[in-house]
Amino acid sequence: MSNWLIILLAGLIVAYVFSRIDIHINITYQRSASDDDLWVHIYLQRFLVYKLHVPVIEVTEKSKLPWLKSELHTHNEQVGTHPKRERRFVMRVLHIYLHHPRRWRSLMRKFRQYRDLYYTFANQLAKSVQCERLRCKITYGSEDAAQTGIMVGAFWAVSGLAIKVCKSHLAFLRQPEIRIIPSFGKNSFDIDFLCIFRLTVGHVIIASLIFLNVKYKGVAGDG
DSSP: OHHHHHHHHHHHHHHHHHHTOEEEEEEEEEEETTEEEEEEEEEETTEEEEEEEEOOEEEEEETTEEEEEEEEEOSSOEEEOOHHHHHHHHHHHHHHHHHOHHHHHHHHHHHHHHHHHHHHHHHHHHTTOEEEEEEEEEEEEOSOHHHHHHHHHHHHHHHHHHHHHHHTTSEESSOOEEEEEEOTTSOEEEEEEEEEEEEEHHHHHHHHHHHHHHHHHHHHHHO
16 A cells, blocks of 8 residues: 555656646748748757747748748748748638538538637636747838838837737736837848747646647537
């Protein structure tokens, strides 16, 4: 009996230690001239477990319809996005909406169901997410000084609103660092953005259990 108690106690200690492991998510976005660069790093404690790099974001056009195109770099492979395939998907969805209303309503019911499940998981997880650092530097300029002033003011207004919304959902460990720099007399639009989130494995497990519980209740209710 004592051996079982020791095993149980050891298991509880290991589970507690594992649940307290920190997860850090670092998101970096840089834009200089026409070059875009997006990095996502995920760390367990100090060990890198996942890396995503989107080095190029460009706009392609077909039939005068703009579409984003980029390349994704992970640990083991480089994957390019497929604008043609994505356009076909959008056109197929549009065709269902215009010509098959019953099927469209069914799709919308499924979409709302999974959307609600996602919101449940995201809201529960957001309660435990902490923002360790948020830094954003925007440099904007044009040859028209009045336009530069108006746009800089607009960037300040949008950034202030965004920070207010984020603070209502996330805990900030330090004040966000926001800089909007006007560049008069020349056309420029540069962005340097860094955001570091922190949560624990235990928070992910709890949010996942709540998600599965809500999903199970939904399936049982439908049945």
